[in-house]
Amino acid sequence: MYLYQGFKWRYRIKNKLMAETLTYSQDVKGWPSFYSYIPEWMAGMNNYFYSFKGGSLYRHNTNEERNQYYGVNYPSQMTSIFNDNPTDNSLWKTMELESDQAWRLELETDIQNGYIDEAWFEKKEAVFFAFVRNPDGENGEPALTIDPSQYVLRSVNGIGSNTTVAAGVITFGFPVGSVLSIGDILYTIDPTNPGVPLLVGPVTAFSADRTEVSFTLSAGGTNPQNTWYMMGVKNAQAESHGVLGHYCKFIATNSSTTATELFVVESQMMKSYP
Numbered sequence: 001m002y003l004y005q006g007f008k009w010r011y012r013i014k015n016k017l018m019a020e021t022l023t024y025s026q027d028v029k030g031w032p033s034f035y036s037y038i039p040e041w042m043a044g045m046n047n048y049f050y051s052f053k054g055g056s057l058y059r060h061n062t063n064e065e066r067n068q069y070y071g072v073n074y075p076s077q078m079t080s081i082f083n084d085n086p087t088d089n090s091l092w093k094t095m096e097l098e099s100d101q102a103w104r105l106e107l108e109t110d111i112q113n114g115y116i117d118e119a120w121f122e123k124k125e126a127v128f129f130a131f132v133r134n135p136d137g138e139n140g141e142p143a144l145t146i147d148p149s150q151y152v153l154r155s156v157n158g159i160g161s162n163t164t165v166a167a168g169v170i171t172f173g174f175p176v177g178s179v180l181s182i183g184d185i186l187y188t189i190d191p192t193n194p195g196v197p198l199l200v201g202p203v204t205a206f207s208a209d210r211t212e213v214s215f216t217l218s219a220g221g222t223n224p225q226n227t228w229y230m231m232g233v234k235n236a237q238a239e240s241h242g243v244l245g246h247y248c249k250f251i252a253t254n255s256s257t258t259a260t261e262l263f264v265v266e267s268q269m270m271k272s273y274p
Contacts, residue, residue: 037069065257075255082267083247091272093242095250097121097128098264103252107132109245118254132243134236155239159230165223168214170230175210180232182206186215187231188224197231198222244272 021035039051039058049060053070067074082092095105095116102121107114114132121128134155157179164171170186186200201218217223224230248267254260 035069036074064259066259067255067257073255073257075253076260077254078252078262079249080265081247081249082269085271086246089244089246089272090248090269091242091244092132092248092267092269094129094131094268096264096266096268097252097262098126098266099128099260099262101254101256101260102128103254103262106251106253107243108249108251109243109247111245112243114240114243132240134240134243155234155236157232157234159232161227161229162224164226165228168216170213170215170224172211172213172230176206176213177210180213181234183235185218185233186213186224187233188222189229189231190222190225191228200224200230203232242269 021037021039022031023033023035024030025032037051037053039053041052043050051058051060056070058070067076089111092107092109092114095107097103102118102123104118105116107116112134114134116130116132120133121130123129159176159180160172160174162170163173180203182203182205184203186203187197188200189197199218199221200223201216201221203213204216205214206212248269250265252262252265254262
């Protein structure tokens with residue numbers, strides 16, 4: 001179904017995977033926008049755009065509230081990619097927004113992911129500025145297994161094989177150095193399935209010679225057995241240094257219901273030397 005309105009064609013497209021309303025612009029000779037609302041019918045009359053939903057008639061663009069269709073609020077989203085030198089492995093460290101509001105950013109490369117919550121942006125002069133964070137577990141909780149894409153992060157550190165485990169205490173045949181701290185999350189590797197590090201729980205204490213590590217078993221965690229390999233994971237957000245990759249795809253999201261403008265998205269990046 002389509003409708004010509006001014007300089008745009010509005011077209012509703014459906015398939016088994018998606019249902020979206022697209023607009024075609026004669027100026028750019030392309031489809032620049034995707035809309036979240038799915039009307040049953042659309043019509044233009046007397047310079048107004050009307051649509052039908054659930055048997056009711058709606059007239060669009062009649063108030064100052066944005067991103068609300070048929071009583072449901074939707075976020076605005078924009079997707080783009082940084083790839084000036086796609087053959088170089090780069091490190092994207094910060095993001096800057098030339099905008100009148102902060103936006104949430106989700107970043108994805110061919111190696112790892114990152115994100116910036118809109119509350120983390122600081123306005124410096126006329127630009128919103130923030131450091132890229134690496135994702136932690138859902139709701140800040142440690143994940144039951146480590147995503148292999150996170151192995152490259154500085155927050156993931158190998159410790160070594162333990163000698164014995166008893167009553168919440170792991171003993172090593174060597175002192176555990178500063179690579180592990182109280183509050184870090186322990187993971188272990190079952191030799192029968194070495195490709196999947198399993199959650200153990202947070203470190204709570206060390207012996208004086210740091211050969212014994214006390215821990216609390218997390219919900220859903222695995223109690224390590226004697227001689228199993230151990231890993232320590234620090235808070236991924238606190239240890240964030242950016243995202244590595246040959247390109248960086250970002251999705252900017254804004255849930256505001258007021259008018260906002262996003263002019264430029266910039267990133268401070270550097271070439272990574274493994």
